[in-house]
Amino acid sequence: MFQLEDMISFFWAFFFVLPLVAFIHQLGHFVFVWMFGGKAIFILGRGNLLFKFGKFEVNQYYFLDSFCQYDNLKWDNRYTHALVYAAGSLFNLSSILIINLLIHKGFLQPHIFFYQFVYFSVSFVFFSLLPIKYSETHSSDGRSIYDVLKYGKSCSQLD
Template sequence: MFGFNDMVKFLWSFLIVLPLVQIIHVSGHSFMAFIFGGKGSLDIGMGKTLLKIGPIRFRTIYFIDSFCRYGELKIDNRFSNALVYAGGCLFNLITIFAINLLIIHSVLKPNVFFYQFVYFSTYYVFFALLPVRYSEKKSSDGLAIYKVLRYGERYEIDK
């Protein structure tokens, strides 16, 4: 039965945990772009911009979607672009393994926050790596990786 306590957990997950997972994901893309000489900007959410701090924009509907834009890379080849596309999943995987390792070694105590965080991170990685086209102008990280490695096509976010 879905009760009031479940509603609190749902809101916590939806409004705090999922956006945190998204921020880590897009930070991975931005970090990889930076490593290869690009300048990344992060958009957290959709809608009008609420707050802009440096290259990060927080939008009104912050818990739905996030994306990273980056310009030309100084090291611009198929491999570097594939790593930029994979950067989000790599960051999510690193946090999943880090949290599990810290729990195994009793540095962190298991609790619902870590459970939800790892669950949403795993979910995010799985669906990001599926090679699918979400719309005419938006593809998954998996499809972007495939296309850049196979055909040399660089994926551009058009928002």
């Protein structure tokens, strides 16, 4: 049962853990764009700009959304684009495996933070890989992978 003392955990989850999971997801896209010689910007949140560090921006409502925009891949083909689209989920899956390994080996103790982190990471992977078209110009990572592999059609903005 959700009680008043659970509010601290609730706020911790939604204002720290969820943005951290989103950061790791977008970092995956960003790193793969960089590996394939492209240029990217990485934005965490919506609203007014809070701060900018190089190609990384954090906006006022940092906990609401995140995305990565890229262009000009040096190695520009359907497979490199598909890897860029999949990279967010690959980074989330890697972080889950690392956390579980560190707990299993005794370097970290089981804690609600890690449970929340893994829970949000799994949901990020699941929902990003569902092949959904949100609008004519915006698709999930899974749909973007499908479109680029089947039709050669790439998109430049990733959630």
